[in-house]
Amino acid sequence: MHVLVLGGTTEARRLAGLLVAALPAGARVTSSLAGRVTGPRLPPGEVRIGGFGGVEGLAAWLRTHQVDALIDATHPFAGTISFHAAAGAAAAHVPLLALRRPSWVPGDGDDxxxxxxxxxxxxxxxxxxxxxxxxxxxxxxxxxxxxxxxxxxxxxxxxxxxxxxxxxxxxxxxxxxxxxxxxxxxxxxxxxxxxxxxxxxxxxxxxxxxxxxxxxxxxxxRRPPVPAGVTVAATPELAVSLLRERLGHGA
Structure with a gap:
């Protein structure tokens, strides 16, 4: 089993750690970082740095590396990569989840x-x-x-x-x-x-x-919307649970 996490966020690092611990022995967890920050905090598991070359490049990477599931855990404002993830996953016939921390909500006294x-x-x-x-x-x-x-x-x-x-x-x-x-x-x-x-x-x-x-x-x-039809998890724990449902409870 191979799970690719599009990362770079705190939640993505926590998600990678949870996946490494939860998936069966021999499973691979690869986190992809954009490479825009010098000295990034690296997550558990395998790490790749750099872009994919658009939708076709991502779809080709998913096929070549036999990815079983893709999780978009990028920043809520990384809109381009999120739409590339949706299109690339569809082209490669790979299940896709999005991990998005909830939006902030104004309270009493906020202007x-x-x-x-x-x-x-x-x-x-x-x-x-x-x-x-x-x-x-x-x-x-x-x-x-x-x-x-x-x-x-x-x-x-x-x-x-x-x-x-x-x-x-x-x-x-x-x-x-x-x-x-x-x-x-x-x-x-x-x-x-x-x-x-x-x-x-x-x-x-x-x-x-x-x-x-x-x-x-x-x-x-305001943040851009998640691509239509993509299942969204609000926490890394929920993302792991949804992934296990997608791939089967033995995952």
């Missing part, structure tokens, strides 16, 4: 401004604040490059490349983050608006609680 894209987030910013905490990742800064009147603090794992805002300070850091740390960051940098993607999960959620306490608005970019 959220949902938008559909980074471009809409940039349009929404000027009336909301002048000192922006930008937590959308290093590849999305170009959308905010024209907002010269605003000051940005951008947090990312690796340094961004231009284009990016003219008034920008970069904070290189990797989650999980703490509520005390996010409170201090907002206070020290006099942040008056936060921009985030709806990534879900606990690792980066403290910024939302800190923004609520500070009574500052949060621009939330």
């Amino acid at each position: 959220w401004h949902p938008v559909a894209s980074l471009a809409e987030a940039a349009e929404a910013l000027p009336p909301l604040g002048a000192r922006v905490f930008l937590t959308t990742g290093r590849t999305g800064l170009a959308a905010f490059a024209g907002l010269d009147a605003l000051w940005f603090l951008a947090r990312s794992v690796e340094a961004p490349e231009p284009p990016y805002p003219a008034r920008l300070e970069v904070l290189l850091d990797r989650g999980p983050f703490t509520l005390d740390g996010e409170r201090e960051l907002i206070r020290r940098h006099r942040i008056d608006v936060v921009v985030t993607k709806d990534s879900g999960g606990a690792a980066t959620a403290p910024k939302l609680a800190a923004a609520r306490e500070a009574r500052i608005p949060v621009v939330v970019v």
Whole structure:
């Protein structure tokens, strides 16, 4: 038996560990990482790094390596690879599951401004604040490059490349983050608006609680949909359970 996990997330690493422990002796678990981050945290099992070459390349890899099941455990905003996974799995006749952490939900006291894209987030910013905490990742800064009147603090794992805002300070850091740390960051940098993607999960959620306490608005970019017809598991444990059902209870 061979299971391919499209990974790179905390949930994907946990899923790989659960699969290695749960599958029969001799089964293979391969995690595929995109390779965009230097020194990634490697999951248990086998690891491959790099792209597949689109839908046809992925389908060919599934056939060549005799993959019995594919699990898309990529980031909720890795939309392209998710649609490639759906098309590639269908072409290779391989069962597909998607692992997606639940979306964040606003609570009492939250001042959220949902938008559909980074471009809409940039349009929404000027009336909301002048000192922006930008937590959308290093590849999305170009959308905010024209907002010269605003000051940005951008947090990312690796340094961004231009284009990016003219008034920008970069904070290189990797989650999980703490509520005390996010409170201090907002206070020290006099942040008056936060921009985030709806990534879900606990690792980066403290910024939302800190923004609520500070009574500052949060621009939330909605996540893209999972491809139609793909079964979604909210946790690694549920993904393992669904996989066992798909492949038979002896899996």
